[in-house]
Amino acid sequence: MGTPRTASSRVRLYETVRTAHLERARELAPASIVYRRRRYDFDPGVAAGLDLIEAGPVAAAVVLARSDVRELEINEPLMVSSLRRTALALAAVTVAGWFRRRRTVVVAYAIANDDPFRPPRRPGVLGAVRRRLDAALIRLVAGRVDRIAYGTEASRDLYARVVPSMRAVATSIPALPTACSCGPVHEGAPGTVLFVGAFEPRKGVLDLLAAWPEVVRQRPHARLTLVGKGPQQAAVEELVAGREDVTLVVDPPRARVHELQREHSVAVLLSRRTPTWREQVGLPVVEGLAHGCAVLTTTETGLASWLAGHGHAVVDPDASVDEVAAHLVRLLDDGRSAESVLADLPARDGRLEADTWLFGASPV
Incomplete structure (x- = not known):
């Protein structure tokens, strides 16, 4: 069996997927999901009907290169655990875009709340080298993002401090939900x-x-x-x-x-x-x-x-x-x-509102 292609020209690149992501995927704008691994709470029943492709870093890059990807949501630049995978994916769609003479629009939803360079992360000489490499990759990935929506002000402040050179079109939309649709509003039992x-x-x-x-x-x-x-x-x-x-x-x-x-x-x-x-x-x-x-x-x-x-x-x-x-x-x-x-909650779920902005804004 050959390397698959995504069914949609809109793709979300995830490091992990869990049941909550699958539930949310049905509410977000339709897109293929390329992911690295499943979380412990992944429910195959909820995944039915979604275009999901499980692939490691290299395989994911190949999938993206072979697919007609016009819009790509990446893991946010400060998600260091997936940074190399994200950089490889961006390289793949960039090279593929040269041949197709079409540039892929790259977007990100940001809720990172932790400075990737704070102590005691990666001490010693090897740690210093790794930090330098990470910093360079963060700048590279952040520089390729066209639009970014911040889910918390803490995240926006963190990016301003860690990646001050970032020039993506940005907005802040609090990561707040609306009432869950699982049933009518119900008063929890006192105590x-x-x-x-x-x-x-x-x-x-x-x-x-x-x-x-x-x-x-x-x-x-x-x-x-x-x-x-x-x-x-x-x-x-x-x-x-x-x-x-x-x-x-x-x-x-x-x-x-x-x-x-x-x-x-x-x-x-x-x-x-x-x-x-x-x-x-x-x-x-x-x-x-x-x-x-x-x-x-x-x-x-x-x-x-x-x-x-x-x-x-x-x-x-x-x-x-x-x-x-x-x-x-x-x-x-x-x-x-x-x-x-x-x-106190917004009229529309904050993640859905951010997704509409990310993929519905005027082309960059």
Whole structure:
């Protein structure tokens, strides 16, 4: 079997795909998706009918070179993990464009929230060399972008600082959702808290569990549901064993996740930075808002300033157990209605609005 071609002249280049990406793909402008690998929560059933091509860096470049790509959405320039793949893909469409005498329009959606050159990344001599190469590739890739839409002001500020030479036509459209279409607006049960995400240190599931006993001490009727799976699952199971106030739901189908988000009043994501990662927005934050949940999260998300200004709770990632508990209790006591949360959201989903701008703007 030969190298495939994309079915569409509009292509999205993804490093990874997950079920949420597939759901979103049905709402975005139609396009082929060329991706490197699947995430743990990839649902083949949701992928049915989409033009998906799984390909490594070289294979992806070949696919793009053989296809009639007129518009290409790339991984954003500050996504260093995919930087080389992106540069190779851009080289492929550039060379192919010379032969076809047509230039491919390149766009990017940016929510990066982490300086790729901050310590302690890549120490030592080899690290210094790698940083120089990365910086050169970032400038090269950024220089080829025609239009860029920033999903957070934190991301726009980061690009201005790290890539001041970037000259792409730009706009800012907050990465905020609208009410989820999974069902009618539903009031979450009072006193209910929901965690959705991977059970791993960077998502803060154990931090939440450490604070939970104090929440229950102050509000005995509070109930917590933990949804996900991951390397800390055994620790989570041990901590919740025998607790009637905590329910554990391991890796449920997406429909069940939506049900749980409708049934709860507060969504929590206590993101922590790692040496090579920082929360960009946080899908559980966005989905919590879309279901009318009040949100407790950390300053790591690019939406932190918006959340703090709209009645939600934002804490430092190193906040004490008592601080986390106090913010949770405050949100539970506020008893904010789903209608109130949804009223602060835009009339149209921010990612969809950005996509319309990226692909609907006048040709560059």
